[in-house]
Amino acid sequence: MTITKRDLIKVSGLAGLATATGISAAKAQPLQNMASDTQPISADERRARIAKAQKLMRDQGISALLVEAGSAMVYFTGINWWRSERLTGVVIPAEGDIAVVTPFFEEPSIRESLEVGDDVRTWNEHESPFALVAQILKDRGLKRGKLAIEETVRHFVVDGVANAAPNFKIVPGQNITRGVRLYKSPAELALMQKANDITLAAYKHIHPMIETGMTQQDISSLMSATTSSLGGSVQFSMALIGESSAYPHGSNKPQTVQEGSIILMDCGCSVHDYESDISRTWVFGEPTTKQRKVWNTVKHGQELALETAQLGVSAGTVDDVVRRYYEAEGYGPGYKTPGLPHRLGHGIGMDGHEPVNFVHGEETKLTPGMCFSNEPGIYIFGEFGVRLEDCLYMTEDGPKLFTALSPSIDKPFG
Numbered sequence: 001m002t003i004t005k006r007d008l009i010k011v012s013g014l015a016g017l018a019t020a021t022g023i024s025a026a027k028a029q030p031l032q033n034m035a036s037d038t039q040p041i042s043a044d045e046r047r048a049r050i051a052k053a054q055k056l057m058r059d060q061g062i063s064a065l066l067v068e069a070g071s072a073m074v075y076f077t078g079i080n081w082w083r084s085e086r087l088t089g090v091v092i093p094a095e096g097d098i099a100v101v102t103p104f105f106e107e108p109s110i111r112e113s114l115e116v117g118d119d120v121r122t123w124n125e126h127e128s129p130f131a132l133v134a135q136i137l138k139d140r141g142l143k144r145g146k147l148a149i150e151e152t153v154r155h156f157v158v159d160g161v162a163n164a165a166p167n168f169k170i171v172p173g174q175n176i177t178r179g180v181r182l183y184k185s186p187a188e189l190a191l192m193q194k195a196n197d198i199t200l201a202a203y204k205h206i207h208p209m210i211e212t213g214m215t216q217q218d219i220s221s222l223m224s225a226t227t228s229s230l231g232g233s234v235q236f237s238m239a240l241i242g243e244s245s246a247y248p249h250g251s252n253k254p255q256t257v258q259e260g261s262i263i264l265m266d267c268g269c270s271v272h273d274y275e276s277d278i279s280r281t282w283v284f285g286e287p288t289t290k291q292r293k294v295w296n297t298v299k300h301g302q303e304l305a306l307e308t309a310q311l312g313v314s315a316g317t318v319d320d321v322v323r324r325y326y327e328a329e330g331y332g333p334g335y336k337t338p339g340l341p342h343r344l345g346h347g348i349g350m351d352g353h354e355p356v357n358f359v360h361g362e363e364t365k366l367t368p369g370m371c372f373s374n375e376p377g378i379y380i381f382g383e384f385g386v387r388l389e390d391c392l393y394m395t396e397d398g399p400k401l402f403t404a405l406s407p408s409i410d411k412p413f414g
Contacts, residue, residue: 035231040272043115057094063145065092068153071350078115087129093140130160148173183369195276196402198232232269240264245385259285262384279389282412295409301376316362319344338380345373
């Protein structure tokens with residue numbers, strides 16, 4: 001019986017795959033954990049974030065900010081929790097200490113990751129968590145005013161708090177949260193750099209392992225296993241083959257690697273909550289003239305985006321410049337296909353997609369500390385697609401890449 005790499009991925013994982021298929025001994029060895037020397041965000045930095053948010057609240061005449069479980073809660077407090085029908089949230093007053101609201105039976109678990117503050121208010125199943133929020137506001141000397149809501153908080157939470165604290169006007173909180181989270185600190189950038197390094201190293205490791213007959217899931221599983229071995233927490237691992245690459249997020253039509261197949265991968269991991277997002281496209285075998293031309297066109301678009309993304313330029317302009325170039329090459333117009341049907345890029349940090357975006361009409365000016373994906377693509381429905389993606393961050397000297405751009409369709413990783 002012939003054992004293929006695809007079979008081994010399913011039954012024995014990365015180590016078995018490497019050993020049984022004759023991949024070099026160096027690659028067969030366990031991969032080194034690249035994240036072992038990283039440091040999570042400190043409690044002092046979280047306190048500084050809270051202080052900055054509080055200043056923004058005072059400047060805007062806002063009394064307090066309500067945050068629900070999710071990345072914003074992790075960002076300010078270190079509490080890594082999930083959302084359910086039971087509210088776990090944080091109230092950040094414009095002045096004074098923060099307070100956490102959580103079910104009674106969750107308090108010990110919540111305190112395990114709470115890094116700032118010690119005021120944890122609990123509620124039992126027959127009680128209202130929203131009444132606790134109202135009580136926290138009262139205890140902080142707040143009888144009325146504006147209560148800002150972090151932009152991802154669910155409607156039933158907003159409605160419950162509004163009824164429990166009727167003297168407060170509910171207002172959007174994105175000017176506060178974005179005013180802090182949009183600008184990454186050196187510690188945040190270091191974690192994002194490590195996540196990007198791991199993802200690119202995983203790509204380089206698996207690229208020579210791909211063979212004829214592999215499915216999209218085979219390649220995705222191999223990438224995920226490699227990323228985990230390198231110390232990254234896998235966030236997503238997408239592999240699109242052949243016609244599936246024509247659709248930015250693929251299709252359910254089965255595809256396997258064949259000679260001349262386009263392979264488009266979009267993968268990311270996190271290190272201490274901070275994410276990477278890298279896409280690479282290449283051909284298994286010799287590219288056709290059309291595949292090569294489309295790839296080179298996408299590549300030039302990515303380079304144009306990098307040249308355009310300078311301090312003071314609006315984020316929307318970056319998208320516009322690349323889109324105009326693609327239109328001049330016969331694609332589009334605008335967001336039509338064949339062409340680039342999605343935004344040029346998105347913000348990134350603790351969430352894979354954060355404000356603001358490289359998208360037409362976005363007027364936010366590029367400022368040091370902002371982070372973006374730069375991911376133009378050209379998609380030809382029914383045939384194939386090409387996407388190249390690297391993330392960048394804005395410095396005082398302009399944009400800087402976390403990873404080097406893909407050199408060519410023949411050597412996608414150099």
